[in-house]
Amino acid sequence: MLRIFVIVIIANAAMAQVPFLGTCPNLEAAQNFELDKYLGKWYEVERYFAWFEFSGKCVTANYSLNENDTVKIVNKQISSLTGVATSIEGIGRLIGRSDDSKLTVTFPSLPLPFDAPYWVLDTDYESYTVVWSCTNLGVFNVRNVWILTREPKPPVAVLEKAYQIIDKNNISRAYFIRTDQKNCPGSY
Numbered sequence: 001m002l003r004i005f006v007i008v009i010i011a012n013a014a015m016a017q018v019p020f021l022g023t024c025p026n027l028e029a030a031q032n033f034e035l036d037k038y039l040g041k042w043y044e045v046e047r048y049f050a051w052f053e054f055s056g057k058c059v060t061a062n063y064s065l066n067e068n069d070t071v072k073i074v075n076k077q078i079s080s081l082t083g084v085a086t087s088i089e090g091i092g093r094l095i096g097r098s099d100d101s102k103l104t105v106t107f108p109s110l111p112l113p114f115d116a117p118y119w120v121l122d123t124d125y126e127s128y129t130v131v132w133s134c135t136n137l138g139v140f141n142v143r144n145v146w147i148l149t150r151e152p153k154p155p156v157a158v159l160e161k162a163y164q165i166i167d168k169n170n171i172s173r174a175y176f177i178r179t180d181q182k183n184c185p186g187s188y
């Protein structure tokens with residue numbers, strides 16, 4: 001049990017997931033996924049919150065293809081406390097068919113790199129994506145959900161589409177926090 005807790009704490013420090021009792025719900029990832037259209041820059045507008053999470057603002061993700069067809073991930077953020085910008089590089093891999101929107105994501109520079117699931121529940125490629133990550137850990141599971149958008153301050157209609165996906169999948173909205181995307185450096 002202790003070991004599970006240590007893993008959860010490390011995993012949470014890295015991925016800031018929220019623990020739930022039981023196993024991961026059986027959700028369906030997006031069909032006919034087109035990775036090419038998904039690449040590029042996304043802004044994090046909301047994510048699941050865990051109390052031990054370090055605060056970051058101006059969080060962005062940039063996805064591009066590596067030469068071996070894995071996905072190069074560059075996540076950037078600015079510390080709300082210190083104002084210091086940091087970035088972390090990861091690798092994403094499609095785990096099923098190429099039109100299946102299920103990936104695993106690894107950040108090799110983390111103290112405990114592990115393959116985290118990254119499922120696109122739905123995206124229109126042009127304005128929003130809803131990303132689901134759930135890992136079974138014994139008697140409970142840890143979850144994260146992200147709403148990423150192409151614009152740092154998306155119109156309400158775009159957020160509504162994302163919320164519809166979240167509601168359709170019975171994902172609780174209670175753990176969402178808004179990511180601060182105000183006063184971010186333009187070139188960032």
Ligand SMILES: *[C@@H]1O[C@H](CO)[C@@H](O)[C@H](O)[C@H]1NC(C)=O
Binds near residue numbers: 062
């Ligand atoms: C995203 O990453 C690609 C590949 O490294 C790079 O060419 C592109 O300029 C980046 N885009 C942004 C907006 O940072």
Ligand SMILES: *[C@@H]1O[C@H](CO)[C@@H](O)[C@H](O)[C@H]1NC(C)=O
Binds near residue numbers: 066067068070091
């Ligand atoms: C694919 O390329 C990336 C970037 O060069 C590298 O970090 C990664 O280990 C490679 N993955 C595989 C499965 O070859």
Ligand SMILES: *[C@@H]1O[C@H](CO)[C@@H](O)[C@H](O)[C@H]1NC(C)=O
Binds near residue numbers: 169170
């Ligand atoms: C969401 O909950 C409703 C009512 O309990 C259920 O009918 C539906 O199948 C659930 N949907 C998913 C994706 O779990």
